[in-house]
Amino acid sequence: MYHNPVLLEEAVAGLAIIPEGSYVDATFGGGGHSRAILSQLGAQGRLIAFDQDPEAASNVPEDPRVQFLNHNFRYMQNFLRLHGMLPVDGILADLGVSSHQFDEAARGFSTRMDGPLDMRMNKGSGLTAREVINEYDAERLADILFLFGELRNSRKIARTIEEQRKTTLIETTGQLTEMLLKLAPRGKENQFFARVFQAVRIEVNQELDALKELLSQSVAVLKPGGRLVVISYHSLEDRLVKNYMRAGNFEGTVSKDFYGNPLVPFRPVGKSLAPGPRETAENPRARSARLRIATKTQHPIANNQ
Ligand SMILES: C[S@@+](CC[C@H](N)C(=O)[O-])C[C@H]1O[C@@H](n2cnc3c(N)ncnc32)[C@H](O)[C@@H]1O
Numbered sequence: 001m002y003h004n005p006v007l008l009e010e011a012v013a014g015l016a017i018i019p020e021g022s023y024v025d026a027t028f029g030g031g032g033h034s035r036a037i038l039s040q041l042g043a044q045g046r047l048i049a050f051d052q053d054p055e056a057a058s059n060v061p062e063d064p065r066v067q068f069l070n071h072n073f074r075y076m077q078n079f080l081r082l083h084g085m086l087p088v089d090g091i092l093a094d095l096g097v098s099s100h101q102f103d104e105a106a107r108g109f110s111t112r113m114d115g116p117l118d119m120r121m122n123k124g125s126g127l128t129a130r131e132v133i134n135e136y137d138a139e140r141l142a143d144i145l146f147l148f149g150e151l152r153n154s155r156k157i158a159r160t161i162e163e164q165r166k167t168t169l170i171e172t173t174g175q176l177t178e179m180l181l182k183l184a185p186r187g188k189e190n191q192f193f194a195r196v197f198q199a200v201r202i203e204v205n206q207e208l209d210a211l212k213e214l215l216s217q218s219v220a221v222l223k224p225g226g227r228l229v230v231i232s233y234h235s236l237e238d239r240l241v242k243n244y245m246r247a248g249n250f251e252g253t254v255s256k257d258f259y260g261n262p263l264v265p266f267r268p269v270g271k272s273l274a275p276g277p278r279e280t281a282e283n284p285r286a287r288s289a290r291l292r293i294a295t296k297t298q299h300p301i302a303n304n305q
Pocket of ligand 1: 003004005006026027028029030031032033034050051052053056071072073074094095096097098099121210
C-alpha cells in the first residue's frame, strides 16, 4: 500500500465540506484524504492537489474535479491564482513523508534499511542528505541536530561525523547509523536514529520554512469561514501550527486592537486530536500525529465571540 491515511474521518470532517466548494489537498501522497474529500464533493466541486514527489501522480484518480500539481505547497497561492482557483473553502495538509517514501530504501528516509543518503521528497531539488552530512561544517550540523532533532548530544554527533568524513565520504544511511551507534542511548537506539534522520530530513526538504509559507498564505487563500486542517508529526511542526491558528503568527502572541479585541485571522475549532488506540494499533505510523482545525475569521477582529 502506498500510504495508509491518518485521522482520515476526523481530518475530512474538519473541512466541513460544502459540496460545490473548492478545496486544496496540499500533500496528496497516496490520495487517501483526497478520495474522501471527493466522495463528499458534488459535480461542481473542485480539488487541487499538491505533491512535490512526482511518484504521487500515479495515485491521482481520473476525475474532472481534480487537478494534480507536482509542486511544493510553499507556492500554493501563486498556483491557485494561476489556475483561477482563488479563494478556496478549505485546505488540508498532512505533513511529512508517506509510507511509500519511507519504505523505499533507495530514498534514504529509513533508519532500518541501507540506502543512499538522499532524503529528498522532490528528487529534482538540489540539496541531498549526502551534502548535509559531508559538507556542512560541524557547528551548522550541530545546530540542525539540536533544533530539528531535539538531540541533546548534537555537538558530539556533529564532531563524530566531522572526524569520520576526514577519511571517507559518508554515502549511505548504513554508514551513518553504524558510526553513530556508539552515541545512541542503550535500548533507545531506534528513537535516537529517528531523531537524527528527522533533523537531516527537515533540513534537506526545508520542511519548517515550507510549512510557515503554507500557513502564512492560507489567510489570503481561504474564504472567510473557510477551514484550515493540519496533521503534524512532531512538536516543531505542531508548535508552528498551534501558534498560527491561535494568534496568526509563529510566536503565538495575540495582538489586540485599541478596545482589547484580539486581532487574529483564525479561530481554532475544538481541541487538537490524536489518533485513538485502535488506529495506532492498526497503523503505528499514526502514533505521533496531531490534528488541528481552524476556521478563518469573518473579520480579523471577529474572534472574540
Ligand atoms: C504523509 S504524506 C500524505 C499522505 C496523504 N494524505 C494520503 O492520504 O495518502 C505527505 C506527502 O506530502 C508530500 N509533501 C510533503 N511536504 C511537501 C511540500 N512542501 N510540498 C508538496 N508536497 C509535500 C510528500 O511528498 C508526501 O507524499
